[in-house]
Amino acid sequence: MRVLALTAAVSAALLVSGCGVKFPGDDDKAATATADATQTTPLPLDGEARGEITSSSGLNYSDGSRYQRFSIALTQDQAVSVSLAGALSGTLAVFKDERMVAQGSGGALAFRADADGDYVVAVSGEGANAFGPFTLAAKTITAYDGKPLMGEGAIMDWLTGQAQDYTLQVERAGLYTITLASTVFDPVLRVRGPGVDAENDDSGGSTDSMLRLYLEPGTYTMNAAALEGGSDRGDFNLAVRYAPLPGGMVTGDGSALVSGRVAVARVENASGRRFVLDVPRDAQVELEARSEDFDTVLYVEGPGGNFEDDDGGSGTNSRLSQSLRAGRYAVRVESLGGGTGMFEIEARIDGVDAPPATDVQAP
Incomplete structure (x- = not known):
């Protein structure tokens, strides 16, 4: 999800509407916004506030959309996720002392407080005809504590203008899915370690990044960066998920294919995977x-x-499907265009039965 810039006129409209704060006497976990644009409704942390954009809401003179303001008290370095739900098609922006702190589209954003105090969350309609009720929620985020990820887990952190490294400690061999996702910049993920140097931009859906890698026990470096030429600041989530190797998984080159048995392997970018196939006599062979x-x-x-x-x-x-003479054949699987991922390969030699499953071992 890409960020849409909130124009300076929106900020100006917020300021013109007044800086006064009024606290209605609702309970501490839910509040209702008034239509008066000069008022700011409290948004409880780890709670919700309700509002509605109507023709009486504050006017953004840049595009004719309407807005309402909410106030949330935070301490320095506190991380918060704000989300918008309901009938309204809206956008969010966060201000501190007339300074924009964060902005987002699609009804969600995350930010970190850079000082103690009250922050204003502005809810705007996506256009001049966007009206309706909504619920605004604020949740505390546990930010990255600087420790390595041990096998699996997730990190929430901020990119601050340059690429950042994170450590992954792998204790058991297996397939690891590593994703880097952000709503405010186009992320690029790179993983380096024993026998691995892989990079991805957009395999995680939308502009997010994802790598699925076979990792041996060891220490790996995960690098989070932004695509060159775009925004290089904002929050992101880096997550690692483990899965055991599937049956018949091949992790090295030169493994023998067995007629009637499926082998599972993967390729990394431009590299392929190599196998050997022994044809005992002249026969029709299908691969x-x-x-x-x-x-x-x-x-x-x-x-x-x-x-x-x-x-x-x-x-x-x-x-x-070919008629082959008896002998040993080299079999290679590659990815057209240098893609990465898992694949299955199966060989069937006419007249050669598959051995019992107990006779087949994954390399």
Whole structure:
């Protein structure tokens, strides 16, 4: 979700409307905003406040939209997530002493207080015809404490103009999904460590970043950055999720394919994965590479010739069916365009039955 700039006229309209604060006598967990633009309704931390944008609400002269103001008391370095729910299609902005602290679109933002005091949260309609009731919620965020992530977990932190490093300590081998998400800048994620140097921009949905990596035990560095040319400041979430290796997972090159058995592996960017296939006698052989993460390309080289396929299977999957002479063949799976992800590969040799499952071991 990309940030829409809140114009200076919106800020001016807020200031012209007055700086007075009125505290209605509602309970400490819910309050109702009045339509009077000169008043500011208390927004309780870890609570809610209700309001409604009407034709009597304060006017933003830049675009004709209407606004209401809420006040929340915070201490320095306190992190808060503010969200908007209800019928109103609106935007949020936060001010401190006539200075804009944070802005967002889509009804949600997060910010960190840079000083003790009262902060004004402005709720605006997305346009001149945006009206309706809404609920504004404020929740405390536990910010990053500087400690390494141990296997799994999440970090909420702020980018302050330059890339930042975080440590991941992996104790057990497996598949790790690492995501970097932000509503205020386009994030770029990089992971470096034993045998790994991977980078991603937009695989996490919208402009968010995601990497799915096979990681061995060790210490890894996760780097959070903003896409060059865009905003490089704002809050983000960095999360790590572990999953055990699927059955038949191949983690290195040179593993033998067994007729009738599916092997699971992954490719990283431009690198492929290599296998060997022993054909005991002249036979019809079928090979298939399948992936939901990338467009597979399948290569086979050996005494019976060299073969290649891109989309001979379903969708962007690869499939080869060839009459091959007996011998050893080199089989390689790559990603068209340098994508990253998991795939399955299966070989079927005519006349060769698959062994019992207990006879097949994952490398």
